[in-house]
Every structure is written in C-alpha cells, then in structure tokens.
Amino acid sequence: MNPWTADGEHRVSCIPCGHVYGRSCLEKWLAQCGKKSATCPQCGKMFRQKNIINLYAPEIVVPNNDLEKQVLSLRDKNEFLENQQQKLIEEIKEYKRQILHQQRLINESSSKRQKMAEQSSDGAMIAESLPLHRAHGGSSDLCKFVLQNEFVLDGARVMGIDASSQIIVASGRAPGVSAEHVLTKICMFSRQETKVRLPPNTKAVRDICITPGGLAIFASLGRKLSLLRSACNICSRLVLFRGSNWPQPRICWITEWHAFGL
Incomplete structure (x- = not known):
C-alpha cells in the first residue's frame, strides 16, 4: 500500500x-x-x-499510535526533569544558607579574636605604663577587674589556656581508688567540664602548652610527651625521652611547631 x-x-x-x-x-x-x-x-x-x-x-x-506514545513519553520525561530541577534549586538554596551561616560564624570568631587581641594589647600597655605612673606619684588604681566566671578544680597542678577557642586544659587526678592522672577540659563559654583520660602508664603532668593549631601538648614524669586533640578528646603519645639530658618540661614551650608538624 x-x-x-x-x-x-x-x-x-x-x-x-x-x-x-x-x-x-x-x-x-x-x-x-x-x-x-x-x-x-x-x-x-x-x-x-x-x-x-x-x-x-x-x-x-x-x-499515529507510535507518535502518541512518543509524546506521552516525552511528557513524562519533561515532568521528571522539572521535578529534578526544583529539587536541585532547593538544594542550592540550602547550600547557600549553610555557607552564609558558616561565614557568619567565621566573622564572629574573627571579631572575638580581634577584640581579645586588642584587650591583650591594652593590658600590656597598661602594665608597661604602671611603673612610670607610680614613679610620678600617680595612683596605682588605673583599672578595675570584674570576676565573671569562677571554676573550682580539685587537685589541679598545671594548666594551659586556648585563647582562640576559650578552652582551659588542666591536669589532675580522677576521683576514686585508682586516682589515675587525667586532664580536665573546660569550655569558658558554656562552662562545660570534660574529663580526658591519658595514655596508659602516664604519670603526673609537669607542664602543658597550647599550640597555635589548638593542640594541647603536655609533658609528664618519666620523660614522656603526649598530645591532646581537643576536637575529639583523644590523647596520643609522641616521644619517649629516655636517656636525654634535655629538661623535660622545656619541650612544651618550643615555638617552632612547624618543625614537628603541629
């Protein structure tokens, strides 16, 4: 035909x-x-x-039945693509919202650090000018300090302060019969107190220092050096100084942390 x-x-x-x-x-x-x-x-x-x-x-x-089927198939595909497009638009909006939220947190953190740096600088200037002020017969009552928070720790020996994260790390002993040595981490914002267990056979902590990267490095008796990662509260042993003549606590105050990858 x-x-x-x-x-x-x-x-x-x-x-x-x-x-x-x-x-x-x-x-x-x-x-x-x-x-x-x-x-x-x-x-x-x-x-x-x-x-x-x-x-x-x-x-x-x-x-034409074939053409009609093709039209219906294209219509279904178009509807599916429209739904996918709407879903992607919603996901993009959510990602933008999260980015703005993170940026706001970063700006707030930068602002807090700047204020703390300014306050630290002002305190240093006042401390430097205080002897001169007294020498000229001035009053010693130049500024007043107000107690904002008070933390009570039993048996604390040494501590370190992470100014950027507002965290205090102090050494001490855990309550109980064993009385093992532990670290106490305190958040100055929420006043939350967390006990961190030390690696096995760790003796009394002699010194603590906070690195620029926010890590807490501490030296303990027995010439042992350990590291605390504040984000996950995990301690790990770094170096064993056996037979070394280097004073043990001194290792905590090394300023060239990049040499150790910290």
Whole structure:
C-alpha cells in the first residue's frame, strides 16, 4: 500500500469498513484477488469495487499510535526533569544558607579574636605604663577587674589556656581508688567540664602548652610527651625521652611547631 494523493488515480478513498487507502491500491488488490470482491487488508471485511468511495475532504488526519506514545513519553520525561530541577534549586538554596551561616560564624570568631587581641594589647600597655605612673606619684588604681566566671578544680597542678577557642586544659587526678592522672577540659563559654583520660602508664603532668593549631601538648614524669586533640578528646603519645639530658618540661614551650608538624 503506497501513500495516497489528494487527486488523480491514487486519490484517497475508503471502503465500507471505514479504512482508508489510495484508490489505485484498492483496484490492484481486487485484481490480485481475481474476483469482483475482496477482503479489507486490515479487518478482513468484504467489499466490492462499487463500494470504493472517493474522499474529497480538505484535510485527512490518521491517528499515529507510535507518535502518541512518543509524546506521552516525552511528557513524562519533561515532568521528571522539572521535578529534578526544583529539587536541585532547593538544594542550592540550602547550600547557600549553610555557607552564609558558616561565614557568619567565621566573622564572629574573627571579631572575638580581634577584640581579645586588642584587650591583650591594652593590658600590656597598661602594665608597661604602671611603673612610670607610680614613679610620678600617680595612683596605682588605673583599672578595675570584674570576676565573671569562677571554676573550682580539685587537685589541679598545671594548666594551659586556648585563647582562640576559650578552652582551659588542666591536669589532675580522677576521683576514686585508682586516682589515675587525667586532664580536665573546660569550655569558658558554656562552662562545660570534660574529663580526658591519658595514655596508659602516664604519670603526673609537669607542664602543658597550647599550640597555635589548638593542640594541647603536655609533658609528664618519666620523660614522656603526649598530645591532646581537643576536637575529639583523644590523647596520643609522641616521644619517649629516655636517656636525654634535655629538661623535660622545656619541650612544651618550643615555638617552632612547624618543625614537628603541629
């Protein structure tokens, strides 16, 4: 069956069953059957040559099931992509909100550190000017300090202060029969107190220092050096100074921390 035309011998025609063909194709079909009647190639209903009717409609549209399926499939894909786009837009908004929140925290932390540096600088200037002020007969009551927080620690021996994170690390003993040596970490913001267990066989802590990276390094009896990671409260042993003539506590106050990767 060839595509029909609008006019001529192969113009569009239909038979009683309603199916549409080109007229010359129907006539050839009748000739092949060798009879005056033949069956419809699609539905099998009988028709005769006199039953062939020419169609003079200005436009004829034939349903295309494959095209309809393709349109439905494209519609589903479009709906899926729209949902994905909306989901991605929401995720981007959430990421932007988190970035702004983190930036705000960073700015607040930088502002606090700047204020602390300014206060430290002002305190140093006052301390330097105090002897001169007294020498000229001035009053020694230049400034007043107000107690804001008070922390009570039993058996504390040495401590270190992380000014940037507002954390105090102090050494002492845990309550109980064993009375093992521990570190007490105190947050000056929330006043939360945390006990940190030391590596096995750690004796009394002699000195503590906070590195610029926020790590607490401490020296204990037995020429042992340990490191506390404040973020996870995990202590690890660094060096064993056996047979060394270097004074043990002195190692805690090394300023070139980059040499140790700290």
